[in-house]
Amino acid sequence: MGDNRKITEKRNRSYRGREITVYWKPSACIHASSCYRELIEVFNPSRRPWVDMEGAPEERIIETVNLCPTEALTWKWNEEERNSDVDRAHTNHIKWRRPELYSQSGEDEDASSLTVRVLDEGPVMVEGSFSLICGGKSTIMKNTITSFCRCGQSKSQPYCDGEHRNIRFPEGETP
Amino acid sequence: MDRNKTVIEVIDGGPLKISGSICIVEKQGGKPEDKREVYLCRCGKSASKPYCDGSHNS
DSSP, X not given: OTTOOOGGGGGOEEEEOXXXXXXEOGGGOOOOOHHHHHOTXXXXXXSSSSBOTTSSOHHHHHHHHHHOSSTTEEEEESSHHHHTTOOTTSTTBHHHHXXXXXXXXXXXXXXXXXXXXXXXXXXXXXXXXXXXXXXXXXXXXXXXXXXXXXXXXXXXXXXXXXXXGXXXXXXXXXX | OOTTOOEEEEOTTSOEEEXXXXXXXXXXXXXXXXXXXXXXXSSSOOSSTTBOOSGGGO
């Protein structure tokens, strides 16, 4: 990987604040406008640079970045250790939206175990790093969370697409 | 092959095979257990969920 970047990725930016860094990936922006409607003091498209990390308390910046519906805006703690504790509620933390950025900072986690959570009447959630073998292809997945279908009804197999909510999840849940 | 490597294999028409160093929680709120290899049901028909019991063949 590394230098093998596409031209669009050259426009990617990062903005470092005191405790957090915000990442900007313009190619992913769908102009939902949630960032500047929520926090124009920080996200002002008519200013250069358009992100001012001093414009508001960083908690507010985190809240606003989490509202972005795509990976256009993501964030991380500058203190790397704190990033492993960030939960799913922070939808736009880099580890959920841009795992390629997160794996650069947590290279040593490779050997740690994979967490497999079976959700009641739902998918199996796998968290960590692994090789995925599917349809004869092998892919390396680093520090990701992936939900696999357990009900057999998903249209995007092997992944969960939420279809289990529309059917009665097959009985016999007890192991 | 790396001993620590965790592999998830989507078996065509069959279960999800996970091997390596695994920590599995079988039910929400359940106790995490360490395992080396599991086969998880993907078709919804198994009587011993979350594990595969071969029911996908029937």
